[in-house]
Amino acid sequence: MTRETLDKLIGPRVSRSEMAEGRLQFLVPTLLLGAAGLLLVISIFLPYWKMRLLAPQYPGGLEVQAYLNHLEGDVREIDGLNHYIGMRPLGGAAQLERELSIAAVAAIALLAIAAIWIHNQYAALLSLPAAVFPFAFLADLYYWLRNFGTNLDPTAPLSSSIHPFVPPVLGTGKIGQFATVAAPGAGLWLAFAASLLILTGLWFHRRAYKPLVDASRA
Amino acid sequence: MIAKRNHRLGALLPLALVAAVLGTAWFFGCKSGPTEQAGRIVAPGDVDGVIAARGLTPADVYAAVKTYVPTGQKDEYVILASGGHSGQMLVIGVPSMRLLKVVGVFTPEPWQGWGYSDETKAILGQGQVEGRDITWGDTHHPAISETAGDYDGQYVFINDKAHARIAVIDLRDFETKQILKNPVSLSDHGGTMVTPDTEYVIEGGQYAAPLGWRYAALEDYENAYRGMVTFWKFDRDAGRIDQQRSFAIELPPYWQDICDAGKLVSDGWAFCNSINTELATGGIEQGKPPFESGVSQRDMDYLHVIDWRKAAELVAAGRARQVEGFDVIPLEVAAAEGVLFFVPEPKSPHGVDVAPGGEYIVVSGKLDPHVTVYSFEKIQRAIADRTFSGKDQFGVPVIDFDAALETQIELGLGPLHTQFDDKGYGYTSLFLDSAVARWSLGGPYADKHGEAESWQMVQKIPVHYNIGHLAVAEGDTVSPDGNWLVAMNKWSVDRFLTVGPLHPQNFQLIDISGKGETMQLLYDMAIGIGEPHYAQIIKADKLAAWDVYPEIGWDPAVQAVRTGAPALGQERIERRGNTVEIWMTGVRSHFTPEHVEIQKGDHVIWHITNVETAKDATHGFALPAYNINLSLEPGETTTIEFVAEREGVYTWYCSEFCSALHLEMVGYLTIKPS
Numbered sequence: 001m002t003r004e005t006l007d008k009l010i011g012p013r014v015s016r017s018e019m020a021e022g023r024l025q026f027l028v029p030t031l032l033l034g035a036a037g038l039l040l041v042i043s044i045f046l047p048y049w050k051m052r053l054l055a056p057q058y059p060g061g062l063e064v065q066a067y068l069n070h071l072e073g074d075v076r077e078i079d080g081l082n083h084y085i086g087m088r089p090l091g092g093a094a095q096l097e098r099e100l101s102i103a104a105v106a107a108i109a110l111l112a113i114a115a116i117w118i119h120n121q122y123a124a125l126l127s128l129p130a131a132v133f134p135f136a137f138l139a140d141l142y143y144w145l146r147n148f149g150t151n152l153d154p155t156a157p158l159s160s161s162i163h164p165f166v167p168p169v170l171g172t173g174k175i176g177q178f179a180t181v182a183a184p185g186a187g188l189w190l191a192f193a194a195s196l197l198i199l200t201g202l203w204f205h206r207r208a209y210k211p212l213v214d215a216s217r218a
Numbered sequence: 219m220i221a222k223r224n225h226r227l228g229a230l231l232p233l234a235l236v237a238a239v240l241g242t243a244w245f246f247g248c249k250s251g252p253t254e255q256a257g258r259i260v261a262p263g264d265v266d267g268v269i270a271a272r273g274l275t276p277a278d279v280y281a282a283v284k285t286y287v288p289t290g291q292k293d294e295y296v297i298l299a300s301g302g303h304s305g306q307m308l309v310i311g312v313p314s315m316r317l318l319k320v321v322g323v324f325t326p327e328p329w330q331g332w333g334y335s336d337e338t339k340a341i342l343g344q345g346q347v348e349g350r351d352i353t354w355g356d357t358h359h360p361a362i363s364e365t366a367g368d369y370d371g372q373y374v375f376i377n378d379k380a381h382a383r384i385a386v387i388d389l390r391d392f393e394t395k396q397i398l399k400n401p402v403s404l405s406d407h408g409g410t411m412v413t414p415d416t417e418y419v420i421e422g423g424q425y426a427a428p429l430g431w432r433y434a435a436l437e438d439y440e441n442a443y444r445g446m447v448t449f450w451k452f453d454r455d456a457g458r459i460d461q462q463r464s465f466a467i468e469l470p471p472y473w474q475d476i477c478d479a480g481k482l483v484s485d486g487w488a489f490c491n492s493i494n495t496e497l498a499t500g501g502i503e504q505g506k507p508p509f510e511s512g513v514s515q516r517d518m519d520y521l522h523v524i525d526w527r528k529a530a531e532l533v534a535a536g537r538a539r540q541v542e543g544f545d546v547i548p549l550e551v552a553a554a555e556g557v558l559f560f561v562p563e564p565k566s567p568h569g570v571d572v573a574p575g576g577e578y579i580v581v582s583g584k585l586d587p588h589v590t591v592y593s594f595e596k597i598q599r600a601i602a603d604r605t606f607s608g609k610d611q612f613g614v615p616v617i618d619f620d621a622a623l624e625t626q627i628e629l630g631l632g633p634l635h636t637q638f639d640d641k642g643y644g645y646t647s648l649f650l651d652s653a654v655a656r657w658s659l660g661g662p663y664a665d666k667h668g669e670a671e672s673w674q675m676v677q678k679i680p681v682h683y684n685i686g687h688l689a690v691a692e693g694d695t696v697s698p699d700g701n702w703l704v705a706m707n708k709w710s711v712d713r714f715l716t717v718g719p720l721h722p723q724n725f726q727l728i729d730i731s732g733k734g735e736t737m738q739l740l741y742d743m744a745i746g747i748g749e750p751h752y753a754q755i756i757k758a759d760k761l762a763a764w765d766v767y768p769e770i771g772w773d774p775a776v777q778a779v780r781t782g783a784p785a786l787g788q789e790r791i792e793r794r795g796n797t798v799e800i801w802m803t804g805v806r807s808h809f810t811p812e813h814v815e816i817q818k819g820d821h822v823i824w825h826i827t828n829v830e831t832a833k834d835a836t837h838g839f840a841l842p843a844y845n846i847n848l849s850l851e852p853g854e855t856t857t858i859e860f861v862a863e864r865e866g867v868y869t870w871y872c873s874e875f876c877s878a879l880h881l882e883m884v885g886y887l888t889i890k891p892s
Contacts, residue, residue: 058832077832080806084879157807157879 011119012212025208030116032201033127036194037113040130043194044068044105047185049141051167053078054179064090065185066141068101085175086156093144108133112198119209124202131198134191142169281740284729287314295691295702295755298360298374302723302748305355307376307387312691312702312755315727315743323385323394324355324378331838331849332394335856337775345383345397356380359410359476359752362389363452367414367481367696371760373457375410375419382406384421384450388457390764391851393774396458401542402466403446404431408477408490414696418449418526419459420479422490426471430541436499440611444549445469447477447490449526457777465533465545467552470612471497472520473513476570476635479526481696484576484594486527491567491581495519495610514585518562518619520610521570521581523597529557553614559601560610562619563590569635569687573644574696577661578624582633582646589633589646589657591673593624625673629655634686635752637693639700641733642666643676645693647685647705653678654688654705654728656737667733677735681705681726682713682742689753690730699757703728703737706750714744722746765833767853774854783855784827799823804837804850804872805830807879814885818865818892827855837883838873847873865891 014026047065050073054061062074062081071090079089112130115123150164158176167173173180184192260267269279287293293311296318301308305325309318322332324345333342333353345352355378363373374387382400387393400406400421408422423446428434434442451463472492480487498512506512529547532538532555538545552558566584573580579592600606600621607618632650639645642663646655656679658664660672669676687706691699710724722744729738767774771783784801789810792799798820803810804827816822828837828850839848844860872883 074832080830080832084807157882 009120009122010117011122011209012216013119014212018212022208025204029201029205029208032197032204033112033116033123036127036130036197036201037109039190039194039197040105040109040112040133043187043190044102046187046190047072048137048187048191049169049182050185051180051182053081054181055177067185067187068105069098081178084156084158085162086153086159087148088151088153090148093148094140097140105133109194112194115205120213123205123209127198127202131195134188134195137188137191138169142166145169277738281729281738285313285315285727285741287311287316292758294758295699296758296761297689297704297725297753297755298362299689299706299725299745299750299753300357300360300376300748302358302750303354303356304748305353305357305378306747307357307360307374308745308747308750308753309392310725310743311758312704313727313740315725315741317743319392320747321387321392321394323357323376323387324352324383324397326353328847329849330393331847331856334845334847335858337773337856341394341397341775345378345381345385345399347381347383347399352381352383354380355383355385357748357751358407360754361410361412361419362754362756363416363454364412364414364695365416367485369692369695369754369756369760370416371756371762372454373416373452374754375412375452377406377409377421379405379407379424382421382423384410384419384459386452386457386459388777389761390777391767391774392763395775395777398450398459398461400446400448400466401544402430402546403427403448406448408447408474411477411479411488412452413479413488413526414481414485416452416454418464418530419452420477420488420490420526421448421450422474422477423447423469424473424475426473426494429468429546436501439471439499440497443471445472445474445492446546447474447488447522447524449488449529461544465529465538465547466541467524467529467547467558468549469522469552469558470495470549470610470614474522475568477522478570478572478579478694480572480576480594481574482576484572484579486525487594488524488526489570489572489579490522490524491563491570492519492522493566514566517565519565519567520560520614520616521563521567521579521592523559523561523601523617525557528555532557549612549614553609553612556601558614559597560614560616561592561597561622562607562616564588569633569646571636571638571694573659573663574638574698575662576696578659580636580644580646582636584632584634584649587631587633588626588628589636589644590626591624592622596624597622625660627657627673627675629657629675630678635688637688637690637703638698639690639693639730640666640698641700642669643700643730643733645688645690645703645730647688648678649684649686651678652683652685652707653680654685654703654737656730669734677737679728679737679739681707681728681739682709682724683711684708687752689755691755692757694754701729701731702755703730704753704755706753708749710742710744713742717746723749725750766831766835767851770829770831770853771827771855772853773856774851780855782825784825786829797821797823800825802826803829804839804883806835806837806877807872807883809839809870809872809883809885812885814887815890816862816887817890818862820862820889822858822860822862824858825855826850826857828852835876836874837876839870840873841870841887842868849874862889865889 049066052061052063064073108129112127115126145167149166260271295312297310299308307321322330326333360376362369377384382403386396388395403423404427405424406421407424411420426443426445428442429444448466450459453460473494474492477490494513496515500509502508538547563581564583564586569582571580581590600617605618605621606615630648630651634647636646656677657675658667658669664672685705685707689704691702705726707724710721725743727741769779771779773780798816830852837850868887
């Protein structure tokens with residue numbers, strides 16, 4: 001790779017004088033993208049999604065919390081109840097995603113941080129995966145909820161009264177005597193915050209570096 | 219076709235109208251219409267109307283409001299009461315007086331599967347007498363384990379008077395873990411009581427018998443018969459009594475009655491009272507005085523004062539002798555070594571209760587209208603100064619009565635048992651008066667109650683009827699709570715609806731939260747399972763019971779996970795010769811496997827685990843003809859064994875309503891002809 005190609009990829013460097021003129025305008029996108037990457041890394045340790053199941057005989061309710069790579073909460077009990085309607089055990093869902101997610105999220109967080117050193121439009125490309133990640137998570141969650149809810153064992157005890165259904169990704173639902181409340185977990189909120197930070201950061205990034213790119217092209 | 223259907227509908231219409239009218243009337247009747255009660259019309263929600271209609275007095279309303287625990291809320295205290303000859307232990311909430319559980323102890327209890335699984339049969343089997351299964355017990359005195367003289371809520375011990383047995387119940391799961399038959403005692407009454415750190419569980423004997431439980435003629439009573447007090451060593455880490463480290467003290471053939479352990483200043487000592495220092499042997503049919511009079515001739519019997527720490531040292535020093543493989547300190551050793559002293563006590567004594575600080579020992583003589591209060595300090599001084607009025611005929615030093623006496627308080631007829639509160643009062647049950655007496659303590663307690671006089675009766679409240687023991691919240695510990703007192707009445711006579719000639723017992727809840735003459739009777743609870751004797755009342759937050767077993771595959775008999783217990787996905791049936799071993803799991807709403815096919819004559823070993831983790835998701839396992847009903851609480855594993863004696867088809871099923879498809883939780887055991 002020639003020096004020229006590399007320059008093209010990473011964009012113009014900021015000269016000492018330019019830095020002296022407007023330190024803040026370069027600092028803001030750096031901080032925003034850095035913070036976004038950090039939030040994503042923290043989100044790995046927090047639940048992304050949770051569902052509460054409320055029924056008369058469970059005074060405290062049941063709850064399952066989905067982390068990027070595992071499930072916590074009353075999974076055993078919920079699986080036990082789900083077998084009546086022929087739903088597969090929750091542990092069988094999104095196995096590939098759960099296996100890859102930690103490495104993947106760490107990677108996209110690093111990419112977003114790496115975008116700090118890219119001073120042209122490719123910064124957007126690098127941080128794009130992190131920006132869309134929470135939406136991708138929800139889409140995947142919807143896929144699995146739909147997959148599980150609509151592929152019920154037709155020989156299950158309650159298959160005649162509970163027909164295939166799609167549990168709501170967010171918000172409330174009703175299955176038998178259970179009211180369900182699905183809500184984002186702290187991890188997903190952090191991922192959304194990271195997404196917002198990236199978009200804001202890219203706006204400031206463009207404002208700071210566009211003149212430099214334009215100047216270098218001229 | 220259509221016309222015909224319309225015609226049918228037309229015929230149904232009047233019926234539907236009637237139903238609608240009735241339904242509406244019912245709906246409004248329940249929802250908002252006034253109801254008639256005792257001839258008055260009372261609207262729902264009209265509290266004053268209910269009070270007037272039911273003729274409730276202000277005291278009734280106070281009692282109702284004071285004791286009502288709103289639906290869904292929990293009690294403040296828990297009573298652990300003996301179940302009398304049910305052989306069980308009762309668990310009751312205070313102030314609601316709701317029965318929470320009947321814990322299986324000496325008697326099989328089908329709901330809990332107590333005595334129907336191999337594990338529980340083995341524990342019940344520890345209580346065999348002469349190789350015979352005993353399927354009842356006469357439970358008397360529960361004793362909650364203590365730390366520094368206060369209930370710690372970990373274990374409770376209880377005795378069976380009929381067979382001199384004691385049981386250990388683990389309060390994590392409220393299940394009996396151990397039963398011991400006293401090898402040297404015929405019967406017991408002075409048990410169970412614990413020493414302040416539960417070092418020992420005290421079991422005083424009752425009816426004297428030849429040492430080693432052999433034959434001796436009644437004519438030889440004085441020489442061959444002996445009384446007994448046993449100190450069972452409790453191993454808290456193991457949660458079991460260690461029989462090897464336990465010992466007994468041989469006593470004269472008086473009938474030792476109730477005991478209590480000293481605490482704080484009197485820690486290290488135990489006090490047991492006795493009747494029949496007359497050495498009466500009955501014989502009404504031969505014209506001799508019957509026991510009831512023979513045992514009641516003397517004005518004074520003997521309070522036994524026992525230095526149990528010194529006794530333990532004597533055993534360690536090899537001064538005990540072996541009787542039936544059990545360490546027994548001979549009477550002459552106990553008397554000579556300063557382990558055993560007597561103090562005269564009036565008359566026909568029953569209860570002996572140590573005050574919270576350990577300074578006073580309160581004795582009630584059934585046939586004496588006083589409680590007699592001894593000072594521990596004075597007893598110690600008398601021992602040190604050898605202020606003895608002599609020795610009894612067995613060589614035990616008798617401390618001079620006046621030298622040990624603090625005071626006597628006249629309370630009424632038939633005083634039996636005393637407990638204490640946090641305000642410096644003592645409470646004594648009066649059997650003949652059918653009353654509870656509140657009286658003021660002296661010494662360090664005088665400041666607390668603020669009564670003008672110490673050692674005086676303050677109030678006497680009638681109870682219904684023939685009270686035996688009473689229990690005050692934590693009233694026999696170093697820090698009584700007061701608040702509540704339960705009178706445990708032997709007769710109910712006219713207090714409940716008649717349910718045949720066998721009347722329920724009557725637990726009466728009394729409010730003792732105030733001072734002075736403010737005691738008030740609040741509530742009658744019928745006990746329809748046996749005649750409870752003693753009870754203890756513990757603050758509910760001191761109990762830390764599990765709501766499910768900690769792990770799947772839990773064996774409650776040893777309180778640990780059992781290796782090899784059936785687990786999900788590892789269910790199987792294996793045959794070795796004519797032994798068939800089954801590993802089965804249960805979960806809502808199926809057992810796995812559901813078919814067990816064996817041959818007549820097979821020896822069946824059947825392990826079952828409830829793999830549930832949800833609170834209350836208990837499964838039963840009922841197998842007819844083999845006398846099997848198990849309670850598999852969430853996580854629990856258990857085993858049954860039997861020989862398939864007859865060919866045929868049997869169904870086992872879940873006998874604890876577990877789920878909507880509970881009836882379908884079933885399996886077939888088919889036994890082919892061999």
